[in-house]
Amino acid sequence: MWLSAEARADVEAGKAKAQACVACHGPMGNSTDRQYPVLAGQPARYTYLQLKDFRERRRKDPRMSPIAAKLSKDDMQDLADYFAAQKPAPIDFKADSVAVEGGSRKSATELCAKCHPNNFSGQNEVPRVAGQHYQYIVKQLQDFRSRIRTNDAGNMGSVARNLTDEDIRNLASYIANLH
Structure with missing residues (x-):
């Protein structure tokens, strides 16, 4: 993981916090809605930085920016570690x-x-x-x-x-x- 042992986020706390994410990103971060990304299996560092960018308005989205604005650094680390620990489910896509x-x-x-x-x-x-x-x-x-x-x-x-x-x-x- 990208965090030191002392600063390691709490995956269980992330699981509880992730309940607010289910409506868009699906259970355990496996979105079935094609407009929202699958978060399961994302590198923790990437997810943390994206949440931080949404919070600090370096990345803007009318749905995510207001949500991220309310997250603390610990919230973002907990969520990032939780989603990194989840297994991505196969998506329903038939490619040409x-x-x-x-x-x-x-x-x-x-x-x-x-x-x-x-x-x-x-x-x-x-x-x-x-x-x-x-x-x-x-x-x-x-x-x-x-x-x-x-x-x-x-x-x-x-x-x-x-x-x-x-x-x-x-x-x-x-x-x-x-x-």
Whole structure:
């Protein structure tokens, strides 16, 4: 884990706090609503930083920003550790094989695995995007491309700015299809 033994968040406290997240992110962080990300299995460091960015308005969303504004540092650490400890459930997505192949090629061209190694499973500040909802991936890539989302030190923005709509659909098909 990314926290020291002394500062280790309380996963059980995170479980209790996560009950407020179920309506959008599903039980144990396994969202079945395609507009909300699956939080189960996300690296704790990534989840913590996203919550902090929502709280500090570096990342904005009309639903998440007000919720995160009320979270303490301990709340965010507890939630991050809780969701990191959960197992992601497979999503219901039937990918078109042509789109998946196109996404695989584009991923190789853009060197996506350089930042998203281990089959897009996430690490540290890099999210697990494998098996994420297709619609959510499309929206995030579009938001990075249009600079609506900028809380990544410019890394994703520099990659996404040259992606076409077809590239985005293909990448989302490929990534959502990974398990």
